[in-house]
Structure formats: C-alpha cells, structure tokens
Amino acid sequence: MTPTQTEAPQRRGTLPDSDGTAVISVRNLWKVFGPKADSIPGSAEMCGLTRRELMDRTGCTAAVRDIDFDVSPGEVFVVMGLSGSGKSTLVRCLTRLIEPTAGEIVFEGEDIRQADDRRLRDLRRRKFSMVFQHFGLLPHRRVVDNVSFGLEIRGMGRSERTRRAQEVVELVGLAGYENSYPDQLSGGMQQRVGLARALAGDPDVLFFDEPFSALDPLIRRDMQNEVIRLHHEVGKTMVFITHDLSEALKLGDRILIMRDGKMVQCGTGDELVGAPADDYVREFVKDVPRGDVLTLRWIMRPPADGDPLDGPELGPDVAVREATRAVLAADRPVKVVENGTLLGIVGDEEILAVVAGQEGGA
Numbered sequence: 001m002t003p004t005q006t007e008a009p010q011r012r013g014t015l016p017d018s019d020g021t022a023v024i025s026v027r028n029l030w031k032v033f034g035p036k037a038d039s040i041p042g043s044a045e046m047c048g049l050t051r052r053e054l055m056d057r058t059g060c061t062a063a064v065r066d067i068d069f070d071v072s073p074g075e076v077f078v079v080m081g082l083s084g085s086g087k088s089t090l091v092r093c094l095t096r097l098i099e100p101t102a103g104e105i106v107f108e109g110e111d112i113r114q115a116d117d118r119r120l121r122d123l124r125r126r127k128f129s130m131v132f133q134h135f136g137l138l139p140h141r142r143v144v145d146n147v148s149f150g151l152e153i154r155g156m157g158r159s160e161r162t163r164r165a166q167e168v169v170e171l172v173g174l175a176g177y178e179n180s181y182p183d184q185l186s187g188g189m190q191q192r193v194g195l196a197r198a199l200a201g202d203p204d205v206l207f208f209d210e211p212f213s214a215l216d217p218l219i220r221r222d223m224q225n226e227v228i229r230l231h232h233e234v235g236k237t238m239v240f241i242t243h244d245l246s247e248a249l250k251l252g253d254r255i256l257i258m259r260d261g262k263m264v265q266c267g268t269g270d271e272l273v274g275a276p277a278d279d280y281v282r283e284f285v286k287d288v289p290r291g292d293v294l295t296l297r298w299i300m301r302p303p304a305d306g307d308p309l310d311g312p313e314l315g316p317d318v319a320v321r322e323a324t325r326a327v328l329a330a331d332r333p334v335k336v337v338e339n340g341t342l343l344g345i346v347g348d349e350e351i352l353a354v355v356a357g358q359e360g361g362a
C-alpha cells in the first residue's frame with residue numbers, strides 16, 4: 001500500500017465543508033419504526049444493539065441509525081446498499097416524506113425538521129423534486145401536461161407552463177412526443193417524462209429512488225447516460241438511491257454505503273475500491289475492474305534512489321486504464337504531478353499489478 005492509500009479516509013460522509021456551503025447537511029439522523037421509537041436514539045444501551053437484537057428486545061426497526069453526511073452543491077451523491085439497508089427511508093427523511101426520529105437535517109442553511117406543513121409543501125414544490133422507480137405519471141394527461149403538472153399546482157399560467165414544459169421535454173430528448181399519452185410510450189421514455197417533470201420546476205435538488213431498476217439493461221444504460229448528460233447541462237445537485245454498484249460508480253461523485261441502517265463507508269468510487277472500510281464493502285467492490293476506477297494516486301510510489309525523474313508527467317486523478325498505454329510506452333517512470341508538485345512515480349510494475357488484478361486489496 002502506498003502512503004496515500006494508508007491515509008485515505010475510511011468514512012467520509014462529510015466533506016471538509018470549510019465555507020459552510022453544503023446543500024444538505026445531515027447529523028446523527030435516526031429513523032426508528034415501532035413502539036416508543038423516540039426512546040431508542042438517546043439510549044446508549046439500545047444504540048449498542050444490532051438491528052436484530054433491537055427488534056427482538058423492543059419490537060422496533062432502526063431503519064436509519066446515526067447517519068452523518070454533507071452533500072455539496074452540484075454533487076451527485078449516491079446512497080447504496082442491499083435491500084432493506086435503509087436507503088429509501090434515509091432519503092425520504094431528507095424531505096420529511098418520512099418523519100425522522102432524531103437528528104438534524106439542514107437544507108441550504110435551514111433546519112428542515114423545524115419546517116411547518118406549509119413550508120414543507122413550499123419546499124417540495126420549489127426546491128426538491130423526486131424521480132421514482134414507478135414513474136407515477138397521470139395516465140389521462142399528455143406528456144406535456146404531465147410535465148407541467150407541478151407548475152400548474154404552483155399557480156403558473158397556462159402559456160408560461162406550456163412553454164417551460166416544452167423546453168424540458170426537448171431537454172430530455174422527447175421532442176415530438178409532447179401530445180402522446182404515457183401508455184403510448186416505452187418504459188425508458190416514460191422515465192424521461194418523469195425526469196422532465198422533475199426538472200420542470202427548476203428545483204435545487206433532485207432525489208432519485210431507484211429510478212431505473214424496472215428498465216431493461218440497455219435502456220437502463222441509456223438512462224444513466226441521460227442523467228450524466230443532464231447533470232452536465234443543468235448542474236443540479238442530485239441524491240440518487242441504487243442497489244447497483246456499477247450504477248453508483250458510474251453516476252456518483254461520492255457513494256454512501258449502508259448496511260442495516262448504518263453508514264459503512266462514504267467516499268469516491270476510487271476510495272471505495274482502493275480502501276474498502278470492511279469486508280462488506282470489499283465484497284461489494286471485488287468484481288469492479290480496478291483499472292477503470294483506481295487512479296494513479298492509488299498506485300504511485302515514492303521515487304527511490306536512482307529512479308530517473310525525467311519521464312512524462314500525468315495528473316494523479318487519471319484512471320489507471322487511461323494511463324496504461326503512456327506508462328508502458330515510456331522508457332522511464334511516469335511522474336505523477338499535481339500543481340507542479342511531484343507526488344510520486346508510476347512504472348510498468350505498478351500498472352501491470354492493477355491490470356492483472358494483483359494490486360493490494362484485490
């Protein structure tokens with residue numbers, strides 16, 4: 001392991017938020033279902049039990065247990081875990097579709113747990129949007145009317161909302177289908193309508209709850225690419241739930257992994273693959289092609305005496321796969337340089353260890 005790897009954070013739900021600009025900040029969040037749920041988070045004894053033990057002793061399910069994280073502006077933040085790990089409950093707590101049992105949720109500086117019903121309605125109409133697995137389209141409304149539905153509820157006039165709906169229909173690649181009804185569209189197209197509807201109100205945060213799980217694999221891949229494209233175009237903050245690691249790695253700037261209601265690890269894809277926090281995460285990432293995810297930062301080594309230091313330069317965030325050709329073609333080690341500082345070097349040996357799947361931790 002390189003020094004960089006040893007220093008890699010194991011739990012990084014919280015970015016160094018020095019300027020306080022997180023869009024969403026979550027601290028010590030709990031959701032407990034069952035009798036006397038409120039008494040669980042404050043009890044050291046109860047907090048020490050496993051989810052199973054807690055259920056046996058109290059009849060309560062701790063769906064979300066003491067979770068902390070920050071989401072930065074423009075970030076795609078993925079929540080991942082197996083079925084029942086608490087992903088949906090966690091994300092529904094953020095908009096208070098589910099009432100948290102304890103903890104703090106701050107959205108753009110506002111304590112969401114203090115918001116009254118009116119404020120919550122306002123936030124859900126103007127600041128948050130949700131995209132669900134089951135598209136939730138209104139069958140008797142045309143595409144354009146489904147997309148503009150939220151704007152209608154906000155009281156926007158017909159011509160303005162139709163203009164806006166048309167704009168987002170085009171943005172998601174559905175131009176020409178404005179007047180179709182949902183049942184005339186394929187699943188992928190229906191989910192594009194769901195995306196358009198979510199974008200129409202220009203929300204600050206888009207929440208996705210397993211939006212593509214019901215789609216065929218090829219359509220699913222198209223829709224993932226669509227989300228990436230839209231994210232580049234509109235730059236929205238996104239919170240995305242999935243149980244699929246490849247989807248998480250493809251879309252997420254950071255990924256929070258949950259197990260039995262707890263956060264096991266939170267980090268970038270290369271952090272999860274390069275330094276899994278425990279066997280659970282290691283098991284999740286074991287089949288990931290490491291060269292696609294790991295960057296030079298993970299495999300570089302400090303130069304030793306006698307290493308020539310006049311080789312080509314690459315940045316630390318270049319993926320190993322992308323760097324392979326350059327490193328193997330060079331007759332001396334590649335220098336890993338960031339802002340003019342030499343961080344380490346990478347030679348054939350380091351590259352081949354990853355490509356051959358022998359790199360530490362594999």
Ligand SMILES: Nc1ncnc2c1ncn2[C@@H]1O[C@H](COP(=O)(O)OP(=O)(O)OP(=O)(O)O)[C@@H](O)[C@H]1O
Pocket residue numbers: 033034061062063081082083084085086087088089090243
């Ligand atoms: N309303 C409820 N009452 C009691 N228990 C609940 C309720 N909602 C969820 N749970 C329990 O909380 C736990 C977490 O559920 P949750 O749906 O959040 O998990 P998930 O990771 O989203 O799973 P999936 O991928 O299957 O949707 C599960 O054990 C579930 O049975």
